[in-house]
Amino acid sequence: MPRACARPGCREPAAATLTYDYQARTGWLDALAGDAHPMSYDLCDDHAGALTVPRGWHLEDRREAPARGRALAR
16 A cells, blocks of 8 residues: 655655754655655655745755656656
């Protein structure tokens, strides 16, 4: 059974994993991790794409970019 997005009310399947470091004020968005972890958040494509971080933080999106010329499936 696929993991669901961690955003409340969202029933879409997870497609990315968010991890963070408070001290470094940095968040990392990666392709969906193989296993769920209590210190990370799994997000669907829409929520991962719309993610913003607090002022003063840095978000590093390390997901692989889609191939050019290919339409994204929704």
